[in-house]
Amino acid sequence: MKAAVYYGPNKIEIDDVAEPEPRPGTVKLKVGFNGICGTDLHEYYAGPIFIPTQPHPLTGAELPLTIGHEFSGTITAVGDGVTGWAEGDRVAVEPIYRCDHCAPCRAGNYNVCQQIGFHGLMSDGGMAEYTVVPTGMLHKLPGNVSLELGALVEPMSVAYHAATLGDAHPGDTAMVFGAGPIGIGLWFALRGKGLDDVLVVEPSPTRRAAIEALGATTLDPTALDVAGFIAEHTGGRGADAVFDAAGVTPAVATALACVGSRKPMVSVAIYEKPLETPLLNLVMNESRIQGSLCYTGADFDAVIALMADGRYDTTGWVTRIPIDDVVDEGFEALHAGTKMKVLVDPNGES
Structure with a gap:
């Protein structure tokens, strides 16, 4: 079968590899779609970072390996001892491997497992x-949730988990910094939680146009004093929750200038460079920075329920490509900014 195999920085090849067969407690999936994630881009251009160069303690795997952790599929075979699942079931995959015995796992917070692993990394x-x-x-997909949407459940759950940590409620003002896929997911999640006043801060005209087409209200930080606007917009109260999905110093500085007293800035970005954080704002405002990592099964279930309710739309920001075009039309296009979200179609189903 065809697979996108990672060998190291700037080296992903479409190889003919052996087709896997289910083991006890597992199922075999015919992959519907697999998204290319920002983490995959980091691995391709600067890795290996998370992809192990020695056997991983939970999976035993090391590079080279087939990448891809944002995916949906249809069960084609079940392993020994599997109950409750059958051939033909359509699923989204929550790709976390966890140890189940470290302190976070024992506390139920397996998304921060001390030995965490990911299927596809x-x-x-x-x-x-x-x-x-x-x-x-x-996670089973309802009949009205497509495999295309199913492949987006994983990144949308990253955003939903962060939105939950922000603890914003209907009637509150929320801000999202960055209108990439996670920023779009945050907007969907916050709207799904009943918030009407969600403002998206994005300097790129292309990204602003894409999320505006979905119905979002945007602010251009290159043309507007965002902090001054929010102060006036909220009567001096500040935003009830701000979310950084941009991962750059100017966004963080502006976010912290906008957040209300004793309210959080939730950080869901990957920071490639050290940040100079204006801590005085935090002290004088008694506001805080809240980290957000991954998701739990509850986030997956919530996102799937919202998708079944028609609350997610892929128009204008999601592109599908065949697996043979992974490098040029996938990684290179995303790196160049000519595409926003790419779903790989390994079986030519689209």
């Missing part, structure tokens, strides 16, 4: 025609 993943996953990773 620490094992052969979903950017292939078929993959095999443990049943604990499966």
Whole structure:
């Protein structure tokens, strides 16, 4: 079968690899779509970062390996001992491997497991025609949720988890910094939680146009004093929650200037460079920075329910490509900024 195999920086090849077969407690999936994530881009251009160069303690895998951790699929075979799942079931995959015995796992916070692994980063993943996953990773898709949307459940759950940590409620003012895929996901999540006043701060005209087409209200930080606008917009109260999905110093500085007293700035970005954080704002405002990592099964279930309710739209920001075009039309296009979100179609179903 065809698979996108990662060998190291700037080296992903479409190889013909052996088709996997299910083991006890697992199922075999025919992959519907697999998204290219920002983490995948970091691995391609600067890795290996998370992809192990020695056997991972939970999976035993190391590079080279088949990448891909944002994916959906259809069960084609079940392993011994599997119950509750059958051939033909359509699923989204929550790709976390966890140890179940470290302190965070014992507390129920397995998304910050001290040995965390991901299917498609620490094992052969979903950017292939078929993959095999443990049943604990499966979330069934309702009949009206497509495999295309199913592949977006993982990144949208990253955003939903962050939105939950922001603890914003209907009637509140929320701000999202960055209108990439996670920023778009935050807007969908906050709207799904009942917030009407959600403002998206984005300097790129292309990205502003894409999220505006979905119905969002945007602010251009190159043409507007964002902090001054928010002060006036909220009667001096400040935003009830701000979310950084941009990962750059100017966005963080502006976010902290906008957040209300005793309210959070939730950080859901990957920071490639050290930040100079104006801590005085935090002290004088008694506001705080809240980190957000990954998701839990509850986030997956919530996102799937919102998708079934028609609350997510892929128009204008999601592109589908065949697996043979992964490098040029996937990684290179995303790096150049000519595409926003790319879903790889390894089986030619689209």
